[in-house]
Amino acid sequence: MTWNPSDFNNTSGLHISPKDMWIPELIIHNAVGDTYELRTSNFMKLAISSNGFINWNTGGNTETSCKVDISRYPFDTQTCHILIGKSSSLDYELMMIPAAAKINTFLYDENENGEWELLDTSVGYHAINEQMTFLKCTLILKRRPLFYILNILLPVILLSLMNVLSFKLSINCGERMSYSVALFLTFIVLLNIVADEMPKVSKTISFLQLYINTQLAIGMFITTISVFLVHSTNSKTNDDVTGAVHAVYKFCKLCSKKQQVRPESPKGDDQHEDKYIKSGQCEKLEMEHVQQTPGSANAETNQSPSIVDAVNVIDDTLFWSFLMLFVLITIVFLLLCLF
Incomplete structure (x- = not known):
């Protein structure tokens, strides 16, 4: 050629x-x-x-x-x-x-x-x-990723935050259950949308699917807790707190007490400072004070809170607990996807 x-x-x-x-x-x-x-x-x-x-x-x-x-x-x-x-x-x-x-x-x-x-x-x-x-x-x-951030990821994060905010609704508010159930159903709809957008691959699992499923499980848990709290509030004929609600209330109060800062002793008072340093000395002083004034102290200690006050304490503790859990899970998800 x-x-x-x-x-x-x-x-x-x-x-x-x-x-x-x-x-x-x-x-x-x-x-x-x-x-x-x-x-x-x-x-x-x-x-x-x-x-x-x-x-x-x-x-x-x-x-x-x-x-x-x-x-x-x-x-x-x-x-x-x-x-x-x-x-x-x-x-x-x-x-x-x-x-x-x-x-x-x-x-x-x-x-x-x-x-x-x-x-x-x-x-x-x-x-x-x-x-x-x-x-x-x-x-x-x-x-x-811009389209998926605006249409999938950002709504999921915002709905997860709104799910935690359900604990800030009053237990006497009738919209609390409908609010939790509506968010739970919204997560299911978002999960179906994500499944339709992604390729049908079984060898690898998307971190986004795991994140939405985790938030779905948290939403189900929050809804379940709300059901029990509403049931406990409406089923009582008096204001006394008994049973599981009282146990959870005592646990929440114990956690809140541990978070309080112990008051500092005045400078120069070595004997008063030794009372806080020595092991078991604080408990001994408190027991002596209770024995000296049994009428007022025991009455205050054994006094049972009302059901509304107990639920408010539980709601506040659960709000901060689930908020920290939400922030932790979101940070871990973003780190896995970006890095």
Whole structure:
């Protein structure tokens, strides 16, 4: 396929149809559906130069498969491959050599795709065995997360915070149960939306799904607690606190007492300071004080709070506990996705 241009009216090149010349049998092995053959594009002519160099720009539209990892969704980065190989020829019959180390992207418009951002490309070898190698074109894609942050992640975080705020509603308010149940159902709807948006992959689990399921479980637990508190409030014929509510109330009061700061002793009073330092001395002094004034102190200690006061103390303790749990789970989720 070489000639002297001066012998043919200075013709240095020509174009012919792929049907009139031998062309390599190249296929895309990981195409979705039927195997895509590159040599079926007969409308792309072969450019032949007088020195024997032949250039054939072929191609077409096809879909290829890609193994995805959705654990960091929607902040994930995917690495996809396109395998271009020979149908039956071995390496000693047809050798495939990449013309460049990267894929030519001069026809690629980065603003055209609003979901993915192309970070990097590469072209290398993929060996099946010693006598057959493929070309492995690699694409590194990063998902654009803004849409998912505004429509999925931010609503989930806000609803989780609103779920904790249910403890700030008065127990006498009839909207407390409807408020908790409405948030619980909203989490279920969001979970279905996330499941529809993500690829159907069972090998990896998305941290976002785990986060929503965790918040769903917390919402169910908060709703259950609200049911018992409302039931305990409305089922009592008197204001006395008994049973499980009284036990939880005592535990909450104990936790609140531990958080109080012990008063500092005056400077220079060594004897008063030793009373706070010595082990068990404070308890001994308190017991002596109770024995000296049994009428007033015992009456104050044994006095049972009203059911509304007890529930208010429980609600306040549960609010701060679930708020810290919400902040901790959210920080861990963001760290796993971003880093």
